[in-house]
Amino acid sequence: xxxxxxxxxxxxxxxxxxxxxxxxxxxxxxxxxxxxxxxxxxxxxxxxxxxxxxxxxxxxxxxxxxxxxxxxxxxxxxxxxxxxxxxxxxxxxxxxxxxxxxxxxxxxxxxxxxxxxxxxxxxxxxxxxxxxxxxxxxxxxxxxxxxxxxxxxxxxxxxxxxxxxxxxxxxxxxxxxxxxxxxxxxxxxxxxxxxxxxxxxxxxxxxxxxxxxxxxxxxxxxxxxxxxxxxxxxxxxxxxxxxxxxxxxxxxxxxxxxxxxxxxxxxxxxxxxxxxxxxxxxxxxxxxxxxxxxxxxxxxxxxxxxxxxxxxxxxxxxxxxxxxxxxxxxxxxxxxxxxxxxxxxxxxxxxxxxxxxxxxxxxxxxxxxxxxxxxxxxxxxxxxxxxxxxxxxxxxxxxxxxxxxxxxxxxxxxxxxxxxxxxxxxxxxxxxxxxxxxxxxxxxxxxxxxxxxxxxxxxxxxxxxxxxxxxxxxxxxxxxxxxxxxxxxxxxxxxxxxxxxxxxxxxxxxxxxxxxxxxxxxxxxxxxxxxxxxxxxxxxxxxxxxxxxxxxxxxxxxxxxxxxxxxxxxxxxxxxxxxxxxxxxxxxxxxxxxxxxxxxxxxxxxxxxxxxxxxxxxxxxxxxxxxxxxxxxxxxxxxxxxxxxxxxxxxxxxxxxxxxxxxxxxxxxxxxxxxxxxxxxxxxxxxxxxxxxxxxxxxxxxxxxxxxxxxxxxxxxxxxxxxxxxxxxxxxxxxxxxxxxxxxxxxxxxxxxxxxxxxxxxxxxxxxxxxxxxxxxxxxxxxxxxxxxxxxxxxxxxxxxxxxxxxxxxxxxxxxxxxxxxxxxxxxxxxxxxxxxxxxxxxxxxxxxxxxxxxxxxxxxxxxxxxxxxxxxxxxxxxxxxxxxxxxxxxxxx
Amino acid sequence: xxxxxxxxxxxxxxxxxxxxxxxxxxxxxxxxxxxxxxxxxxxxxxxxxxxxxxxxxxxxxxxxxxxxxxxxxxxxxxxxxxxxxxxxxxxxxxxxxxxx
Numbered sequence: 001x002x003x004x005x006x007x008x009x010x011x012x013x014x015x016x017x018x019x020x021x022x023x024x025x026x027x028x029x030x031x032x033x034x035x036x037x038x039x040x041x042x043x044x045x046x047x048x049x050x051x052x053x054x055x056x057x058x059x060x061x062x063x064x065x066x067x068x069x070x071x072x073x074x075x076x077x078x079x080x081x082x083x084x085x086x087x088x089x090x091x092x093x094x095x096x097x098x099x100x101x102x103x104x105x106x107x108x109x110x111x112x113x114x115x116x117x118x119x120x121x122x123x124x125x126x127x128x129x130x131x132x133x134x135x136x137x138x139x140x141x142x143x144x145x146x147x148x149x150x151x152x153x154x155x156x157x158x159x160x161x162x163x164x165x166x167x168x169x170x171x172x173x174x175x176x177x178x179x180x181x182x183x184x185x186x187x188x189x190x191x192x193x194x195x196x197x198x199x200x201x202x203x204x205x206x207x208x209x210x211x212x213x214x215x216x217x218x219x220x221x222x223x224x225x226x227x228x229x230x231x232x233x234x235x236x237x238x239x240x241x242x243x244x245x246x247x248x249x250x251x252x253x254x255x256x257x258x259x260x261x262x263x264x265x266x267x268x269x270x271x272x273x274x275x276x277x278x279x280x281x282x283x284x285x286x287x288x289x290x291x292x293x294x295x296x297x298x299x300x301x302x303x304x305x306x307x308x309x310x311x312x313x314x315x316x317x318x319x320x321x322x323x324x325x326x327x328x329x330x331x332x333x334x335x336x337x338x339x340x341x342x343x344x345x346x347x348x349x350x351x352x353x354x355x356x357x358x359x360x361x362x363x364x365x366x367x368x369x370x371x372x373x374x375x376x377x378x379x380x381x382x383x384x385x386x387x388x389x390x391x392x393x394x395x396x397x398x399x400x401x402x403x404x405x406x407x408x409x410x411x412x413x414x415x416x417x418x419x420x421x422x423x424x425x426x427x428x429x430x431x432x433x434x435x436x437x438x439x440x441x442x443x444x445x446x447x448x449x450x451x452x453x454x455x456x457x458x459x460x461x462x463x464x465x466x467x468x469x470x471x472x473x474x475x476x477x478x479x480x481x482x483x484x485x486x487x488x489x490x491x492x493x494x495x496x497x498x499x500x501x502x503x504x505x506x507x508x509x510x511x512x513x514x515x516x517x518x519x520x521x522x523x524x525x526x527x528x529x530x531x532x533x534x535x536x537x538x539x540x541x542x543x544x545x546x547x548x549x550x551x552x553x554x555x556x557x558x559x560x561x562x563x564x565x566x567x568x569x570x571x572x573x574x575x576x577x578x579x580x581x582x583x584x585x586x587x588x589x590x591x592x593x594x595x596x597x598x599x600x601x602x603x604x605x606x607x608x609x610x611x612x613x614x615x616x617x618x619x620x621x622x623x624x625x626x627x628x629x630x631x632x633x634x635x636x637x638x639x640x641x642x643x644x645x646x647x648x649x650x651x652x653x654x655x656x657x658x659x660x661x662x663x664x665x666x667x668x669x670x671x672x673x674x675x676x677x678x679x680x681x682x683x684x685x686x687x688x689x690x691x692x693x694x695x696x697x698x699x700x701x702x703x704x705x706x707x708x709x710x711x712x713x714x715x716x717x718x719x720x721x722x723x724x725x726x727x728x729x730x731x732x733x734x735x736x737x738x739x740x741x742x743x744x745x746x747x748x749x750x751x752x753x754x755x756x757x758x759x760x761x762x763x764x765x766x767x768x769x770x771x772x773x774x775x776x777x778x779x780x781x782x783x784x785x786x787x788x789x790x791x792x793x794x795x796x797x798x799x800x801x802x803x804x805x806x807x808x809x810x811x812x813x814x815x816x817x818x819x820x821x822x823x824x825x826x827x828x829x830x831x832x833x834x835x836x837x838x839x840x841x842x843x844x845x846x847x848x849x850x851x852x853x854x855x856x857x858x859x860x861x862x863x864x865x866x867x868x869x870x871x872x873x874x875x876x877x878x879x880x881x882x883x884x885x886x887x888x889x890x891x892x893x894x
Numbered sequence: 895x896x897x898x899x900x901x902x903x904x905x906x907x908x909x910x911x912x913x914x915x916x917x918x919x920x921x922x923x924x925x926x927x928x929x930x931x932x933x934x935x936x937x938x939x940x941x942x943x944x945x946x947x948x949x950x951x952x953x954x955x956x957x958x959x960x961x962x963x964x965x966x967x968x969x970x971x972x973x974x975x976x977x978x979x980x981x982x983x984x985x986x987x988x989x990x991x992x993x994x
Contacts (some may be wrong), residue, residue, distance in 0.1 A: 068952050075933050078960065082967050083926030085919065226950045237952040241937045248933060276974065280967035287960040294953055 003324060007147050010328055011335065015170065018339075021198050022178045022191035029190035037190050038270040040277035046193045046264045047282050048200035050077055050255060051289050052132070053139035053338035054412040056203055059290065061311035063297035067234035072244060073412075074290050076251030078283040084275050087256065088265065090430050092275060094533050095266035099599050102352040103262040103422060110429035110530050111437035112523035118356035120441070121422060124448050125259045125352060126391065127456070128418030129345050133395025134402060135411045136338035137164040139311075143334050146315050147327070168396040171342045172389045179347040180384045192343060193268050199336035204288060206333025210314050211292020213326055214299050218317070225295045232298040246496040247413075253423045253503075254416035260341060263348035342392060350387035358383035380560070402460065414459045417499050421447040424503070424510040432514075433527045439514025447506025454483045455498035550583040553594065556610060560598055569597060665836055673853055680723060684716035726854045733861035740781040740865065747811055747818070748774035750782055754789035758797065765797045766806040774811045776818060780885065784862045788870065791855045792822045792881050799879070800826035816887050821873060823880040834872050915974075922970045925963070932959050 025037055036042070055073075062070035080087065091106075100106045104125065108118035141163045178191040219225040229235060255261055269275075300313030308316055315334065318326040362379055424447070425440040484494045486501050519527065550570075557566040567582055573593070574584035584590055591611060598607035691709040695701070701709075732738055748771055755767055778785070796807040802825045810821040829837060838860045856870075863870045868885035908916070936955060939947050 068949050068956070071956055075956075075960075078963065079926050079929045079933065082929050082963060083923075085922045086926070229950050229953075230948055235949055236946040237936075237949045238940070238946045239937075241940065244937060245934060276971040279971050280964050283960065283967065284964045287957065287964060291957065294949065 004144075004147055007144070007328060007331060010332070014332055014335070015174075018195045018198065019174070019177075022174075022195040024191075025194035026178065026191035037194060040271075040274040041281070042193060042197045043264075043269065043271075043274040044278040044281040044285065045197035045200040046268060047261070047278060048203070048285055048289075049196055049260055049264055049340050049344050050258075051200075051203065051286070051337060052341040052412075053136050053334050054132075055289060056207060056334045056337040057139050057143070057311045057314055058412060059293045060297045060300065060313045061309070063234065063293045064301055064310035064313065067239070068237050068294060069239050069243065069247065070293060071290055072247035073251045074286040076248045076253075077255040078286055079248070080252045080255050081279050081282050084279045087427070087430070088275055089272065090533060091256070091426075092266050092269050092272050094430065094530050095269065096272065097533060098529070099596065101267060101355060101599070102348055103257065103259050103426070104352040104356050106262070106266075107422065107425050107429065107440065108356070110526055111425075111435075111440050112520050112526055114437050114441075115356060115360055117437060117441055117444075118352070120444060122349075122352040122356050124421060124444070125419060126349055126394070127452075128415050129259060129349055130391070130394045130398050131402075131411045131459075132415040133342050133345060133392060134399035135415075136342050137167055137396060137399045140164070140167050140335060140338050142309070142312060143315050143331055146312050146319065147331065164396060164399055168392050171339060171346070172392045174339075175343045175346045175350075175388050175392070176385045179343065179350070179388060180381055188268055188270070189347065192347065193264070196264070196340045196344065199340040200285075203333040203336045204285065206329045206336075207289060207292065207314065209326060210318060210330050210333075211296060213323065214292065214296050214317060218299055218303070218321065219295065225299070228302060229294060229298040232301050234294070234298060234301070240493065242496050243493050246493075246499055250413070250416050250420055250495075250499050253420035257419040257422040257426060258416075259348040259352065259419070260344040263344055263351075267348075342395070346388045346391050349391045350384050353387040353391070354380065354383035358387065410459065413495055414455055417455055417495065417502065418448070418451055420499070421451055421502060421506055424507045428510055428514070429527070430530055433524075433531045434514055435510070435527065436514045436517045436519040437523055438517035439510045439512070442513035443506045443508075443510025446509040447502045450486070450502040450505055451498060454486060454501060455495065458483050458494065550586050553586065553591075553611070554582060557594065557598065560610075569594075662835070666839060669836065669839065669853075676853070677723075681720065684719050688713050688716045726858065730854055730858050730861065733858065733865065736865075738865055741783060742780060743782045744777065744779045745782050746774075747776040747778055747820075750778070750786055751789060751809060751811070751820075754786050754793060757786070758790045758793035764805060765793075765800065766804065767793070768806060768808045770810070776811065776813060776887075778818070778885075778887070780866055784866060785885070788859045788862050788883060789820075789822075791859050792870075792883070795855060796822060796824040796826075796879070800824040802826050802878070813887065817868075818883075818885045818887055820883040820885075821876075821880060822883070823873070823876045824878045826878045828874075828877070828879050829872060831874070834874065837872060838870075918970060918973055922967075922974060925966060925970065929959075929963050932963075 029037055059070045059073070062073075094100065095106065098106075098109050100109060104118040104121040107121050108114050111117050144163050175192075178195070179189055215222065215225045219228050296313055296317065297310065300308070300310065300317050304313065304316055304320060315327060315330050318324075318330055359380065362383070421444055424443050425435070428435040429440065484492075484497055486497070492500075554566060554570050557569065560566075561569065570582045570584060573590050574581055577584050577587070577590075579585065595607050595611045598610065691713050695706055695709055695713075698706070751769065751774055755769075759765070793807065796805070800807070804825075806825050808821075808823045810823065812819055838856050859870050863883065863885070866885060868883065870881055870883050873880035873882045933956075936947070936952060
């Protein structure tokens with residue numbers, strides 16, 4: 001069997017090439033070279049893992065069975081890519097800004113970083129993907145068997161199982177080597193992506209080559225090919241509308257939700273801008289992949305014997321025509337499709353399993369803090385590697401158990417329907433802020449349950465898992481629980497039936513439970529960050545460094561990344577900052593870079609938590625934010641209290657200052673008064689002493705002289721007495737010991753008396769009155785009131801400094817109050833003095849007439865006793881005093 | 895589905911260039927809707943005519959549609975890219991976040 005040997009050799013060489021390409025790409029990426037590694041074309045080609053062996057072989061089989069219907073599987077993703085502006089752009093932006101590592105991570109992050117949700121998604125993804133991996137193994141073994149059959153010596157020894165096992169082992173080795181080579185930042189695997197891109201080219205080239213061979217080599221041109229299609233079994237396009245729409249929608253949903261698609265589309269995405277290219281280039285790729293499917297199917301149906309498996313037409317057509325080179329190319333195409341899918345699916349699933357299942361359990365079991373526990377890197381790597389091996393081997397066992405009998409396309413669709421259950425939670429999470437964890441959980445649970453019961457279990461074939469009785473009569477004999485006729489919906493296509501019910505109930509449950517549950521604060525915060533991702537900064541909230549202990553960070557990083565790698569990383573960062581040694585400043589940039597580096601190893605959430613533990617208070621969890629908000633509110637309250645207090649203090653201080661000013665002024669006045677009083681007392685005392693000495697010693701005085709001197713002494717004594725009387729009067733008034741002598745009289749008489757007592761209207765003071773208006777009857781202590789009037793008139797006489805002094809006395813009644821104004825034509829009293837003129841001992845500077853400064857103080861006290869008041873009336877052109885007295889006789893106390 | 899949320903009500907009148915760019919985004923948004931409609935359109939052929947449609951007809955229709963959609967998407971995204979490079983782009987920050 002030289003053919004088979006040649007095939008194995010070519011296959012091994014091809015695998016070696018893949019290893020070399022992956023290795024070179026990893027090396028180039030490590031050295032920072034090779035920007036072509038990050039070109040949009042590579043991104044687009046890596047998306048082609050959508051086209052698995054199921055596409056490569058299965059699409060033709062699909063077409064041979066049901067005609068053009070197979071294009072729905074590629075039209076769905078085409079429409080999704082065309083609508084990149086709606087969904088993919090947002091998904092990629094969210095993935096980048098939230099450092100998402102898998103679809104489970106995305107859903108759990110959106111719904112409050114719920115790990116239970118992540119575990120559920122992971123489990124469902126594993127259940128949904130395992131048959132798909134089995135499918136890939138099956139396709140490779142089948143294609144290998146096809147070669148073996150055509151060989152001259154049909155070897156019965158080439159059984160399927162060893163081939164599948166060797167393939168599985170080989171894939172595990174490749175995936176572990178390149179998928180977990182370095183726990184790279186952002187979960188990017190340049191080597192793997194490059195190998196996938198190469199495989200994408202190979203499978204497209206192979207399928208196109210077979211297509212060209214079939215159309216121009218076998219059929220003899222385009223028109224003949226079309227004629228052959230028209231003559232074949234699949235000449236008629238009779239498709240059911242529900243299946244057409246259902247399959248298109250299902251493939252579109254799966255394209256978004258498949259873990260491996262998420263891995264290449266979002267996680268491995270280098271640059272959001274690559275989507276622009278992929279938006280048209282990937283549909284073009286899908287179109288080219290589908291272009292020759294129907295011709296190959298038609299020609300295969302025509303040329304190959306009935307017994308040939310239509311899934312292998314791509315391989316059998318060249319083989320039957322003796323085109324061995326083309327057959328080998330075709331085999332490599334199928335091999336590429338199968339291996340690339342298994343590799344990426346294993347990486348994606350192992351990330352989910354290790355980050356959401358193994359690491360949380362391990363961290364929980366070791367119990368301690370992230371820093372103090374052992375070699376996290378070792379554990380993370382081991383978990384990832386074991387997961388890869390576990391997942392691929394799970395696929396192998398599924399393949400062994402299922403026996404590889406069912407048609408390829410069927411398993412693919414079952415798998416699609418399984419992962420499509422993520423769609424409501426995913427889309428709802430991206431576009432609806434009201435979506436909650438409870439809703440997502442409920443929708444996922446209901447949807448996956450329906451899928452499991454109505455599609456997954458029956459897919460094993462009748463009476464394997466579900467008995468015939470259940471299939472025919474429903475669970476527990478309940479007719480409405482028949483797996484393929486739920487709620488009495490009979491006669492539907494089983495796939496469409498399952499997809500419809502699962503998605504309907506999933507979405508319904510999701511919306512209903514979201515509406516009636518209340519999200520936690522973290523969910524609401526994350527919801528806002530996801531739905532309004534364009535408003536938020538491209539990267540999520542960073543660390544505010546400065547508090548972090550770089551040495552602690554280094555210790556932790558060494559545990560996770562490995563000693564030398566961590567030291568290199570730190571040294572490079574330090575060098576960038578212009579510092580020698582291994583300890584850079586813990587700047588926010590550095591911390592973010594470190595966290596990203598760590599997130600590749602232990603997942604974003606764990607890395608964030610670990611850095612947060614060391615950076616301490618500077619980490620920003622929602623709880624912290626809420627605590628800060630509380631504190632801020634308290635501080636604001638406190639601050640406003642302080643402000644109120646401060647304002648009060650300012651007010652008090654101003655009052656104190658005013659009082660102090662007044663006191664100081666009063667003190668000055670008192671000083672001035674004391675010297676004035678001393679002076680006032682001293683002057684009469686001096687003359688009294690002098691004249692009394694003259695009288696004592698002057699024996700030769702004439703009677704007239706001694707009489708004169710005696711009268712001087714008398715006058716001076718009277719002056720002294722008056723002064724002392726005033727002081728006494730004031731003191732009595734102030735102490736409230738005055739007794740009032742209430743009489744009735746007319747104001748006009750009172751004023752007459754006062755003017756006369758004060759010296760009358762004379763040359764030195766012209767007093768103007770309107771006597772007609774003064775005819776007001778009063779009932780008060782008239783003597784005291786007269787004293788006030790006399791004082792005011794005397795003051796005007798004494799202090800008015802006009803050339804022709806005049807005083808206007810104006811009396812009127814306002815309401816129940818008598819108002820008497822005394823207005824002279826002098827300079828008036830300066831504003832700053834107006835407040836003190838009624839104080840005791842107050843005198844305005846050095847005026848022409850000396851006085852003790854008690855008059856106005858006495859007036860004020862008298863008026864207060866009489867129940868009225870005397871005030872200064874500003875703005876009258878001179879000094880103006882207003883005496884106001886209530887007419888209804890209500891005297892103040894006593 | 896919400897349009898890109900903008901902080902506060904934006905200006906009513908924008909520059910011609912920005913206006914053009916926004917309509918291009920509208921076109922990019924509408925393209926998949928058009929695609930869905932055209933993909934489902936042939937289903938009407940079945941119900942209308944009693945005779946089934948030949949596969950070749952359907953093939954020509956679908957692959958023609960596919961090519962047309964690819965070309966339309968390529969043209970749209972190319973213009974979007976050109977415009978996104980200008981600082982006038984108010985809709986998105988154009989510059990991708992600098993990851994390692």
